[in-house]
Amino acid sequence: MVRTLGPCVLLVNLGTPDAPTAKAVRPYLREFLSDRRVVEMHPAVWRPILEGILRVRPADSAKKYRSVWGPTGSPLLHFTAEQARRVGAALSGQSEVRYAMRYGSRSIPEALDQIMAEGYRQLLVVPLYPQYSATTSATVADEVYRWGLEARNQFDLRILRAFAKDPGYIAAVVAAIEATWAEKGRPDFAAGDKLILSFHGIPQAMADAGDPYPQEARLTSALIQQQLGLADGHMLHTYQSTFGPAAWLKPATIDTVKALGVRGTRRVDVVCPGFVSDCLETLEEINILNRETFIEAGGKEFHYIPWGNDRDVWVEALTRIVRDNLAGWL
CATH class of the missing domain: 3.40.50.1400 (Rossmann fold)
Structure with a gap:
C-alpha cells in the first residue's frame, strides 16, 4: 500500500x-x-x-x-x-x-x-x-x-x-506598537513625536515600470494607521535600504529621522512592517545607524519596535x- x-x-x-x-x-x-x-x-x-x-x-x-x-x-x-x-x-x-x-x-x-x-x-x-x-x-x-x-x-x-492587507498581519504589527507604548509610554504626538513606518525601498524606475510595491506598502500603512486611530501627520511612511546612485522611492527613512532631529522632534518610534524577521536592515540600519543619526541631529528618544520574529x-x-x-x- x-x-x-x-x-x-x-x-x-x-x-x-x-x-x-x-x-x-x-x-x-x-x-x-x-x-x-x-x-x-x-x-x-x-x-x-x-x-x-x-x-x-x-x-x-x-x-x-x-x-x-x-x-x-x-x-x-x-x-x-x-x-x-x-x-x-x-x-x-x-x-x-x-x-x-x-x-x-x-x-x-x-x-x-x-x-x-x-x-x-x-x-x-x-x-x-x-x-x-x-x-x-x-x-x-x-x-x-x-x-x-x-x-x-x-x-x-x-x-x-x-x-499586505491580511487582518492578522496588520494586527500583529499593531499589537507590537501598542505593547511598546504600554511599556514606554505613548508618544506625545501633540508635541511633535512621530511614529515611522519604514519599508524596504526599490528604485523609482521599477515603480514607474509597474511594480505595485509602493501601492501595497501604502495600503499596509493606511490599515495600521486606521487600527491605531492616529491622525494624519502623527505617522510617517518612509523607505530604507537604498543602494547605488539611481533614484529610489522617497522619502528616505534616514533623511526623515535626520530632519526630525534637526527640527527638534523629541521622540521617534520606528517599526518595519515589511520585515517579518529581524535582520541586518532592521537591527543595524534602523536600530543602530538611524538611531545614531536621529540623536546626533538633536533628537532625544528613539525606539525601534520589532513586531514579527517568534512573537505569538x-x-x-x-x-x-x-x-x-x-x-x-x-
Missing part, C-alpha cells in the same frame, strides 16, 4: 551569509546582486560594476553583520527557522512545514529536491514578504519555476503572492495565512 503524504509548506525568506566575514559575505552578495529582478541593468554593463563592488563592500557588510550576529548566528535565519518550526507544530498531522532562502545556503532548489525526494506532491510556497514586489516575491517564484524546468516530476503547486500574535497570523492557502488540501 502506497502511503499518501499531505501537503508541504515552504516558507522562503531573502537569505543570509553563512558567517559575518568578508569571505562569506562575498558569494552571498554576488548571487543577490546578480539577480536580474534586483538589478535590471544589462549584465554586460552591470558585471564590471558588480566586480568593483565585490572588492570593497563585503568587508564593510561583514562588519555590519557582526554587529547583529547573535549566539544562534544570523537573526534572520534563526527567526525563519523558528517560524517554520512553530507553524509546523500548529499544523502537525496536517502539513509538513520547511523553510528555504532565496540567496545563499539553504537554497530553494535544495529544499525542493528534498521535498520531492521525500514523496510530497502538493506544495505551498510562502514568500515571507508582506508586500508584493518583482524584486522579492517574483524572484522566489522565478527560482521555483527554474527548478521545475529541470524536474522530471512536478508538484501540484501554489505560490502565495503577498499578504505573528506566528498565529502566519499559521492562519498558511492554513487558508492550504484550503482543499487539508
Whole structure:
C-alpha cells in the first residue's frame, strides 16, 4: 500500500551569509546582486560594476553583520527557522512545514529536491514578504519555476503572492506598537513625536515600470494607521535600504529621522512592517545607524519596535495565512 503524504509548506525568506566575514559575505552578495529582478541593468554593463563592488563592500557588510550576529548566528535565519518550526507544530498531522532562502545556503532548489525526494506532491510556497514586489516575491517564484524546468516530476503547486492587507498581519504589527507604548509610554504626538513606518525601498524606475510595491506598502500603512486611530501627520511612511546612485522611492527613512532631529522632534518610534524577521536592515540600519543619526541631529528618544520574529500574535497570523492557502488540501 502506497502511503499518501499531505501537503508541504515552504516558507522562503531573502537569505543570509553563512558567517559575518568578508569571505562569506562575498558569494552571498554576488548571487543577490546578480539577480536580474534586483538589478535590471544589462549584465554586460552591470558585471564590471558588480566586480568593483565585490572588492570593497563585503568587508564593510561583514562588519555590519557582526554587529547583529547573535549566539544562534544570523537573526534572520534563526527567526525563519523558528517560524517554520512553530507553524509546523500548529499544523502537525496536517502539513509538513520547511523553510528555504532565496540567496545563499539553504537554497530553494535544495529544499525542493528534498521535498520531492521525500514523496510530497502538493506544495505551498510562502514568500515571507508582506508586500508584493518583482524584486522579492517574483524572484522566489522565478527560482521555483527554474527548478521545475529541470524536474522530471512536478508538484501540484501554489505560490502565495503577498499578504499586505491580511487582518492578522496588520494586527500583529499593531499589537507590537501598542505593547511598546504600554511599556514606554505613548508618544506625545501633540508635541511633535512621530511614529515611522519604514519599508524596504526599490528604485523609482521599477515603480514607474509597474511594480505595485509602493501601492501595497501604502495600503499596509493606511490599515495600521486606521487600527491605531492616529491622525494624519502623527505617522510617517518612509523607505530604507537604498543602494547605488539611481533614484529610489522617497522619502528616505534616514533623511526623515535626520530632519526630525534637526527640527527638534523629541521622540521617534520606528517599526518595519515589511520585515517579518529581524535582520541586518532592521537591527543595524534602523536600530543602530538611524538611531545614531536621529540623536546626533538633536533628537532625544528613539525606539525601534520589532513586531514579527517568534512573537505569538505573528506566528498565529502566519499559521492562519498558511492554513487558508492550504484550503482543499487539508
